[in-house]
Amino acid sequence: MDLYEHQAKELFGRHGIPIPPGRVAATPEEAKAVAAELGVPVVIKAQVKTGGRGKAGGIKAAAGPASAEEEAAGVLGMDIKGHLVRTVLVEAATVPFEEYYAAFLVDRAQGGFLAMVSAQGGMEIEELAETDPDAIVRLPIDPVTGVDADTARLLAAKAGLPDAAAPVLERLWQVMIEEDALLVEVNPLICTTDQRIVALDGKVTLDDAAAFRHSWAYTEASAGLEEQARAKGLNYVKLDGRVGVIGNGAGLVMSTLDVVAGAGAAPANFLDIGGGASAQVMADGLEIILADPDVRSVLVNVFGGITTCDAVANGIVTALELLGERGLARPIVVRLDGNNAEVGRRILSDARHPVVRQVSTMDGAAETAARLAAGV
Known part of the structure; x- marks a missing residue:
């Protein structure tokens, strides 16, 4: 669960990290x-x-x-x-004298944690990581020993931060562990003109699997949609973009998300309807996606296998009939490929539904959905 900046700063404040x-x-x-x-x-x-x-x-x-x-x-x-x-x-408004960068994250490759600290923070940190990687101190953190005062002072010294930053680094680590976070990042962490260390920004990703241990009050509309999807047996994850995505098979859906991003748009969700794309399953999927107010267009990307493309096409047509006016809310781009694809395309063409647009390639379908989401 990604937090908004103000939510991250609420956590920081609880752990004694100075914020404006x-x-x-x-x-x-x-x-x-x-x-x-x-x-x-x-x-x-x-x-x-x-x-x-x-x-x-x-x-x-x-x-x-x-x-x-x-x-x-x-x-x-x-x-x-x-x-x-x-x-x-x-x-x-807080005037910085110097800007730094500090982050703790889960290092899955090494099975532990990683600290990243730099005396150069601000908007160009990504560019800095590419052009001058040595400017960012990377220190593996032992999950057992963690970050104590000595480790925090070592981090600050190696990165060229003032001594006053060490206690803040230690408290950021406390946020990471005590809140079950996957990422805690401050960019910039600043030293003010009166020598105070302040978190001017904040990015925190919490581990959803640890929610039962906490009383996080960060429930959004997306959580409601995910609950509804689970009740219908759908594998759905809310994202933050404008293009709703439906596919059959996790691999295909993940590829579709990448292609949508490559087309210059952000996907609004991950939704895998699985192998049984019946009319009711398709209706349920479209209902969930169209209930998201962020969605501006929908991309249905299906590769026919055991469930043939003509069955999927009939499912889409029936789903739109079941949804009625709700099915007219946003344009739906459909790409069918695989078993009985030509038959499926003909079924959709004959239906002549006003919101359905067919595109034969995945790249083309993603580009069309991206344009429609942008209102072009």
Whole structure:
């Protein structure tokens, strides 16, 4: 489970990690009110689960309440890499003297944890990792011993961070372990002009399998959709994009997600209907996907095998009849290949459903779905 920045900072605050004061706003008027409460210049930060917000124009400075209202109006509703901005974090502006990078993550290849710390943080950290990898200190962390005060001081010293950063690194490790996180990242972790260490941003991925041990209050609409899908026997995972994806077989669905991303769009979900693509299964799948307000188009990518393409096509036609008006909500791109593909395509052509578009190749179908999701 990926957290929004404001949720990550809530965790940081509980563990004693310094963060700027701020609050979430869902409307420009709320942003104005928060800025008035803070009584200082603020920063309006788009709350989306993706990077590159600054370059996309999703982070704006505001000198006061009126400016905060105006800037929030411009940020709310933005599309940042396929993520719709529904809320903003209105946060007291904090001037950095220096910017650093710090992260703890699960290192699956080594069966342990990895610390990554650099004296160079900010928006270009990905470029830094490619052009000057030695600028990022990487230290394997023993799962048994973890990060104590000595290890934190070693990390800070090796990366060129001030001594004052060591306690913050130790507390970030506490977040990683005590909250059952897979990733805890701060970029930038800053030293202010008055020599305070502050987490100016935050990214946290929690381990869903550990949810039974916690009282996380991060349930979203996606959780409801996943529960509904499980009740219908569907393998569904909510993602953050605009293109809904249905396929038969986990491998094919994963490939489809990659192709959608390659077409310049972000997939809205993973949905594997399995081998039995009956009319009811297809209807259930489409119902789940069309209930997601983020979805702007749907891509059905099926390779006929034991379940033939004509059976899938009949399933789609029947599913759209079962869904009625709900089936007209968004365009549906269908790519059929494999056993009885020609028959299946003919069935869909004869049905002449207004929202269905057929494309013969996976790349072409993904490109079409991406264009439709973008309103082109």
